[in-house]
Amino acid sequence: MLIDTHSHLYGEEFSDDREDVLQRAQAAGVSKIFLPNINRESMEPMLQLAAAHPGFLYPMMGLHPEDLGEDWREVLAEMEQRLAQSNHPFIAIGEVGLDYYWDRSRYEEQQEALAIQIGWAVKYHLPLMIHTRSAHREMVDMISNRTLTGVFHCFAGTADEAEELLRFDGFCLGIGGVVTFKKSSLPETLRAVVPLTRIVLETDSPYLAPVPHRGKRNESAYVLEVAHRVAEIYNVSVDEVTQITTQNALHTFPKAC
Numbered sequence: 001m002l003i004d005t006h007s008h009l010y011g012e013e014f015s016d017d018r019e020d021v022l023q024r025a026q027a028a029g030v031s032k033i034f035l036p037n038i039n040r041e042s043m044e045p046m047l048q049l050a051a052a053h054p055g056f057l058y059p060m061m062g063l064h065p066e067d068l069g070e071d072w073r074e075v076l077a078e079m080e081q082r083l084a085q086s087n088h089p090f091i092a093i094g095e096v097g098l099d100y101y102w103d104r105s106r107y108e109e110q111q112e113a114l115a116i117q118i119g120w121a122v123k124y125h126l127p128l129m130i131h132t133r134s135a136h137r138e139m140v141d142m143i144s145n146r147t148l149t150g151v152f153h154c155f156a157g158t159a160d161e162a163e164e165l166l167r168f169d170g171f172c173l174g175i176g177g178v179v180t181f182k183k184s185s186l187p188e189t190l191r192a193v194v195p196l197t198r199i200v201l202e203t204d205s206p207y208l209a210p211v212p213h214r215g216k217r218n219e220s221a222y223v224l225e226v227a228h229r230v231a232e233i234y235n236v237s238v239d240e241v242t243q244i245t246t247q248n249a250l251h252t253f254p255k256a257c
Contacts, residue, residue: 034249076113097133174199
């Protein structure tokens with residue numbers, strides 16, 4: 001039973017064959033797929049898709065740091081209205097975070113938006129799905145001294161960064177297609193400092209497809225390729241990787257149990 005903890009299956013990239021994509025995922029052994037929200041426009045497509053596949057697709061609620069428009073405060077207010085409903089379906093706050101890779105002009109606004117959403121995680125007792133790019137130090141500073149849980153999505157950092165993130169006891173590292181790339185240093189980092197009990201598997205589909213699909217549209221079935229590579233890295237069976245990472249995911253996201 002595999003879990004893809006991060007997939008944007010509601011996106012237009014899957015408009016022509018979404019149900020086929022879901023069937024391929026199930027055929028590959030994927031039993032649950034977690035859907036992080038990114039902006040105002042993605043909310044309804046995500047919720048409709050999740051509602052059509054109960055027990056298989058699980059939505060999150062959050063505003064991606066690269067999707068901060070001029071009206072981002074209004075968008076956050078709308079999102080919290082949904083979270084405040086007692087019967088909401090959301091298993092986490094995500095995808096949220098800091099991204100200074102392309103543009104640092106919204107430096108303070110990104111941090112303010114993240115601070116609000118960290119507050120939601122505390123208020124509504126939900127884990128975080130955290131996106132961090134070119135912002136490791138700022139992220140660590142923002143979540144330090146808080147009782148939080150969640151996933152550091154798409155981790156591809158150094159051994160020192162991994163060790164620092166693993167000091168946050170309630171968090172796992174999200175491992176996806178990057179671990180299969182030929183020039184990636186991630187396998188060495190995992191072997192050196194990251195226990196298998198502290199990772200979850202993800203695709204980030206339609207992005208970052210693993211080898212041998214690199215350069216093509218990613219999809220949730222390909223999380224099996226990630227599991228195979230992780231098994232090689234830790235010198236264990238794919239079944240053991242599946243069992244442990246699924247257990248990690250369900251422990252981190254209890255509303256998906």
